[in-house]
Amino acid sequence: MTAGTLTLLSGESDRGHIRLAAAGSWTAENAGVLESLIEAATRPIPALKSISIDTAKIERLDSFGAWLLERALRTWKERECDAELVGLNENYRGLFDKVHVGTQKLPPPPKRPNSIVATLDSVGHTMAAVFADLILLAQTVGSVIAAFGRVVLHPSRFRFTSTVHHLERVGWHALPIILLITVLIGAILAQQGIFHFRKFGADIYVVDMVGVLVLRELGVLIVCIMVAGRSGSSYTAEIGAMKMREETDALRTMGFDPVEVLILPRILAIVIAVPILTLFGSLAALYGGGLVAWLYGGISPEVFLSRLRETINVQTLEVGMMKAPFMALVIGVVACMEGLQVQGSAESLGERTTNSVVKSIFLVIVLDGLFAMFFASIGL
Amino acid sequence: MANAAEPVIQVKDLVVELKSIRILNGVTLDVHRGEILGFVGASGAGKSVLTRTIVGLLPKLEGKIEVFGTDLDAIDDEDQRREIERRWGILFQQGALFSSLTVGQNVEFPMVEYLDISPRLMTEMAITKLEMVGLKPEVYRKYPSELSGGMIKRVALARALALDPEILFLDEPTSGLDPISAHEFDQLILTLQRTSQMAIFMVTHDLDSLYATCDRIAVLLDGKIGLAGNIDTMLASEQPWLKAYFHGARARAGQHGKQ
Numbered sequence A: 001m002t003a004g005t006l007t008l009l010s011g012e013s014d015r016g017h018i019r020l021a022a023a024g025s026w027t028a029e030n031a032g033v034l035e036s037l038i039e040a041a042t043r044p045i046p047a048l049k050s051i052s053i054d055t056a057k058i059e060r061l062d063s064f065g066a067w068l069l070e071r072a073l074r075t076w077k078e079r080e081c082d083a084e085l086v087g088l089n090e091n092y093r094g095l096f097d098k099v100h101v102g103t104q105k106l107p108p109p110p111k112r113p114n115s116i117v118a119t120l121d122s123v124g125h126t127m128a129a130v131f132a133d134l135i136l137l138a139q140t141v142g143s144v145i146a147a148f149g150r151v152v153l154h155p156s157r158f159r160f161t162s163t164v165h166h167l168e169r170v171g172w173h174a175l176p177i178i179l180l181i182t183v184l185i186g187a188i189l190a191q192q193g194i195f196h197f198r199k200f201g202a203d204i205y206v207v208d209m210v211g212v213l214v215l216r217e218l219g220v221l222i223v224c225i226m227v228a229g230r231s232g233s234s235y236t237a238e239i240g241a242m243k244m245r246e247e248t249d250a251l252r253t254m255g256f257d258p259v260e261v262l263i264l265p266r267i268l269a270i271v272i273a274v275p276i277l278t279l280f281g282s283l284a285a286l287y288g289g290g291l292v293a294w295l296y297g298g299i300s301p302e303v304f305l306s307r308l309r310e311t312i313n314v315q316t317l318e319v320g321m322m323k324a325p326f327m328a329l330v331i332g333v334v335a336c337m338e339g340l341q342v343q344g345s346a347e348s349l350g351e352r353t354t355n356s357v358v359k360s361i362f363l364v365i366v367l368d369g370l371f372a373m374f375f376a377s378i379g380l
Numbered sequence B: 001m002a003n004a005a006e007p008v009i010q011v012k013d014l015v016v017e018l019k020s021i022r023i024l025n026g027v028t029l030d031v032h033r034g035e036i037l038g039f040v041g042a043s044g045a046g047k048s049v050l051t052r053t054i055v056g057l058l059p060k061l062e063g064k065i066e067v068f069g070t071d072l073d074a075i076d077d078e079d080q081r082r083e084i085e086r087r088w089g090i091l092f093q094q095g096a097l098f099s100s101l102t103v104g105q106n107v108e109f110p111m112v113e114y115l116d117i118s119p120r121l122m123t124e125m126a127i128t129k130l131e132m133v134g135l136k137p138e139v140y141r142k143y144p145s146e147l148s149g150g151m152i153k154r155v156a157l158a159r160a161l162a163l164d165p166e167i168l169f170l171d172e173p174t175s176g177l178d179p180i181s182a183h184e185f186d187q188l189i190l191t192l193q194r195t196s197q198m199a200i201f202m203v204t205h206d207l208d209s210l211y212a213t214c215d216r217i218a219v220l221l222d223g224k225i226g227l228a229g230n231i232d233t234m235l236a237s238e239q240p241w242l243k244a245y246f247h248g249a250r251a252r253a254g255q256h257g258k259q
Helices: A028-041 A063-078 A090-100 A115-153 A160-172 A175-200 A205-244 A247-253 A258-295 A301-311 A314-340 A346-377 B047-054 B078-085 B103-114 B119-132 B137-141 B149-160 B179-196 B207-213 B231-236 B240-247 B249-258
Strands: A009-014 A017-026 A050-061 A082-086 B007-018 B021-032 B036-041 B062-067 B088-091 B167-171 B199-203 B216-221 B224-229
Touching: A009 A028, A017 A028, A017 A063, A028 A063, A028 B119, A050 A063, A050 A090, A063 A082, A063 A090, A063 B119, A090 B119, A090 B179, A115 A258, A115 A314, A160 A205, A160 A258, A175 A205, A175 A258, A205 A247, A205 A258, A205 A301, A205 A314, A205 A346, A247 A258, A258 A301, A258 A314, A314 A346, B007 B047, B007 B199, B021 B047, B021 B199, B021 B224, B036 B047, B036 B179, B036 B207, B047 B062, B047 B167, B047 B199, B088 B149, B103 B119, B103 B137, B103 B149, B119 B137, B119 B149, B149 B179, B179 B199, B179 B207, B216 B231, B224 B231, B224 B240, B231 B240
Parallel strands: A017 A050, A050 A082, B036 B199, B036 B216, B088 B167, B167 B199
Antiparallel strands: A009 A017, B007 B021, B007 B062, B216 B224
């Protein structure tokens, strides 16, 4: 504080009339102190008829100081007491006039209902949102199928370059991380299996476990979770950013269907890439499992391979691979659907991207459960 | 009142390169207290680069920048830097409002950071600033995504003015506004400048704004300040680009509008 508080505002009273004198720096830095001074000065005083503030000694005035003076004047005027500023420097007249015309009429904040009602309200809204989501999902699947149909009828409209570009990003670029993760998963599975099976001398069954688990379930699940996190999120963010910058609207006005131009190539790319990644991922997991079985469990590669040949067949692999394109479709559709839901703000983009990953992983696991029931009932 | 001729920004022999392309090649420019400096130049000549370099968003290769008489390179103390940043306000071309905050929170944001004042006063000041830039208090609770382009610019100006800055940087304040709003914006800037003696550094392409508001105009040509002076100096110049700029079809319209 540059000045003592007394010099900022001082006063004297004289039978129903008060003369205050403001001096010094009435600016933002002093606003905290000034506010308490103004509050003290505007305490109700009985039989007060008029009040004046001499502002001639104010060295610096900014909008904070001007508003505080204006606030004091308004308070007094509400109490039907004459209030005026005297000696205002002409330089500050414009600023003061600007502040003076302000109405400060803020509409009341929206009322908060009590907590029980609010909880019920949010439960209701969430349920409605879940249903709306399901409808939207069906709608998006429908429009993707319709776009696919149009492209089949008019192959010249198919965006081949775009599809290949996305295939490279979703497939080729994802391969290293997918291989690394699946090798590790296979290795961990084998290590745990050997560790526990060894207690009852069933070491060799670890090959059965790794083989069946990886090829039927884990290979495709791990790949899908990785793809949802890696490519699904980027689909949502890309399409969301395009939506925010009105690129999708631009496409629409030029007579293009955003689903056909933006979404179809992405979904085709993911549907092609995920089965390929699943195949490589499963092989990598078997490799990781075999490596640990050899180094940690003492099961030689020859034994591992011959045991593997006995326990699994092409059908085991088929069961896993068959699921891959459907899961990929779910990831792609959810990601694009969420992308198209993005509103104007950066927060909405982040929220939608999170939603996209959470929903697609959830749906992939639900789908896996449905497939398990299906394969069990047809005896695979 | 401080001396009107005192320079608040002094840029000397500034050289800036972006991706090893030389954008600014020895810019020397002063901005004085209480003046509105219009800064013009062809698109892509580096007008925004100069603004961004002064406020510290871009690194410079050579040269010296002094703000309020303090060499920005000589500051090694975070608090001293903040003290200077507190005294300038910047209006970005697209507004750059924080989209996750309401309009009110946007305007209050610098106040929360820099001032120790009650929530009541903060709200009142935010509304005062919003009303000063010609908005109704209702926008206080809205989100930037609910506003029109002109309103976003006004809110962004209110935020730039939140702490009553001594220097105001305006990056194309009237671009994207309809002529009526642009005219109002010019008047607004003039009034604000008159009431608070701010120095205003305005990058603009709007000839009407140049005629209506600027005390002085600086022209960026080939990475240097080609010419600086008032509008008559600009009109008298024989430099081909300036001639085309100030005597082209749009310029005549602007001049006509002034008369």
